[in-house]
Amino acid sequence: MIDRVKALLPNRRQGEIPIPRAAIVELTRRCNLACRHCYATPERGRRELSREEIVGLLDQLRDIGTLFLTFVGGDPTVNRDFVSIVRHASRARFAVQFFSNGLLIDDATAEALAAENLLHVGISIYGATPEIHDDLTRRRGSFEKTLRAVRRLKERGVHVVFKFIATNRNAHEAWAAVEMARRLEIPIRVDPTITARDDLNSDTIALRPSRDMHKRLLRDFQGPEWTPQEVDRAGNRDLSCGMAKTLVSVNAYGDVFPCVTLPIPAGNIRYAPFRTIWEESTLLRELRGFHRSSRLQGCPSCGLRAYCSRCPGNTYTETRNLYGPSPSACGEAVLWKELENESKGIVEEVPLPPGLADGHLPGWTPAELAHEAGCSVGLRWAADGA
């Protein structure tokens, strides 16, 4: 039912300033883990928002119409006022969720959180064994601590969801992690998307799962619920998303972003009221017309759009070009098209999307691409270029 929320929320007409129905608020950039793939990089020398500043922001968001509120970090529980902020948000009648590793959720914290009105808690889990999980978090004992937190929350009736980010170091345990989640009766989302860091460092790309593994992950964990999306050739609406329209993000230093994935600030709540930034920012205004922009390159004419889940923010951190194709989304579109073809017994060459013009996808080696080209379905271009 929650998944149907988009259909239930009113949409404003073109030209009207939209309502940021969902806000992602970073409570701190600090974290008690050092995950290899994390996109969030601390900004030295900047002072994080105080509790009073965060509460003031929440009140402004409530006033402008925000309903869904997600607290992120770093790890949001590292903020010493975390529980107090959650309490404020809950009692202000936001639908609150937060993402955490759970390390700081002891019995008292779990008890305090259970007393509030939480929609759910997303807990990061990176394996089914301590060896694999702790390798990714780079902190020994974190796996056991995370599972203890999950049990504490669940025992008290808090709805917990596992988030499993698949990398080339842990993807092989995804199936075991899903089985573990089933035993614990906790929903799990397996996501093979590794983004560049928000300081545009792309060293994380090397952690992406192999092409073959990526495809298996899509098939086994996202395939059952996946269907090609509707393509809007005339209006390009499928190339856009909720950024700057129904979604907004504010980081721990008060910078306002169109989305948590897009590290281009529109303003700072220390220097202007949130409403002023939301309504008057040139950046946000431009992004609201993103799908109509003449600067869009490649994607409008792409034949794989129905299979593409291009994220403008990820595209920007990956290529430094908001309007061009996203190599990682192009690669995933090819995989989806191949999976669809395989399920229907179709043998055909999958066309080359614009973001793979050089035949190389970050994180997938030319050797892997050449190997895959030996398959009966698609990717002949990779063999040609290898």
Place this chain on the structure above:
Amino acid sequence: MKPDTVVRPSSRTAFQVLDGQAVVVATKKRTVHRFDDVATDLWRYLEPGRTVREIEAFVLKTYDVDEETAKKDVGEFLETLLSLDLVQVVE
């Protein structure tokens, strides 16, 4: 429900009025509900906690309906909200 029964939004709801329409989330049941204009008016009115009698009087004063219809409609509305975990009875 008796006339003196006090109802208010359940503590397990989140809500917001967007473009004049209430959107109410039942966080335990994980359901989302969008109210029409009349339901939104009633939701706003009962938000601080109201007796059934007060809500009936509000409907009589606000809408062109007779007393019997107001009582019937308010009763059905509140029963629906209760069944969806959107309101709670204050003891």
